[in-house]
Amino acid sequence: xxxxxxxxxxxxxxxxxxxxxxxxxxxxxxxxxxxxxxxxxxxxxxxxxxxxxxxxxxxxxxxxxxxxxxxxxxxxxxxxxxxxxxxxxxxxxxxxxxxxxxxxxxxxxxxxxxxxxxxxxxxxxxxxxxxxxxxxxx
Numbered sequence: 001x002x003x004x005x006x007x008x009x010x011x012x013x014x015x016x017x018x019x020x021x022x023x024x025x026x027x028x029x030x031x032x033x034x035x036x037x038x039x040x041x042x043x044x045x046x047x048x049x050x051x052x053x054x055x056x057x058x059x060x061x062x063x064x065x066x067x068x069x070x071x072x073x074x075x076x077x078x079x080x081x082x083x084x085x086x087x088x089x090x091x092x093x094x095x096x097x098x099x100x101x102x103x104x105x106x107x108x109x110x111x112x113x114x115x116x117x118x119x120x121x122x123x124x125x126x127x128x129x130x131x132x133x134x135x136x137x138x
Contacts, residue, residue, distance in 0.1 A: 003073075008038045011077035013068045013091065015084040016043050023133075025083050028098070042071035053107060057115050061089035068092050081130075088122045089115070096128035100136055108117060 010032060032039050037105065044063035050056055053132040064087040068080075072092060078094030082088035087098045091116040100125075123129060 005074060005076040006040075008040045008075045008077050010037060010039045010079045011042060011068070011071055011075060011095075012039055013042045013064055013071075013080070013082045013087045014044070015060060015064060015087040017046070017047070018092060021059065023086070029119055031130075040071055040075045040077065042067040054081075054110075056113070057086055057103075057107070061086050064070070064088075065090040065092060085119045085122060086115075088126070089118055091122070094122075094125045094127060096130055097123065097126045098130040098132065100132040101138075 012025060012029060016024070016025060024113045029041055031041050042064075044060070044067040046057035047063045050059055052072050064082075068087075078095060080091070081093055082095050083095045085099050085102060088095065103112045105124055107115045108114070123133045
């Protein structure tokens with residue numbers, strides 16, 4: 001027997017690895033809810049620490065995928081919103097992406113070849129891009 005999933009307007013897949021990111025996600029959630037939009041937040045279990053930026057992004061992206069999959073078993077969102085490009089990297093399905101800085105700027109050289117390539121594909125597949133600031137538009 002398949003359990004019925006709860007309908008929600010937005011499923012926000014949060015990276016939430018820093019206080020600033022968690023605060024930004026909480027503020028966005030509060031703004032949406034204040035407008036009468038139902039929001040479910042998928043927060044990943046903090047992954048173990050690893051030695052390089054490339055591995056850090058990998059374990060964080062996998063944790064976000066797990067959180068998104070678990071949430072999608074409980075809720076049926078009208079819209080899926082990834083709170084960062086890292087949260088969207090291995091997302092179980094396309095969704096809007098909110099971002100501040102892209103891997104092409106923050107993961108230069110050997111720190112980010114897989115992130116830069118996958119990020120470009122995810123951004124192209126996203127139905128909507130939500131930059132945080134004017135600098136993000138570049």
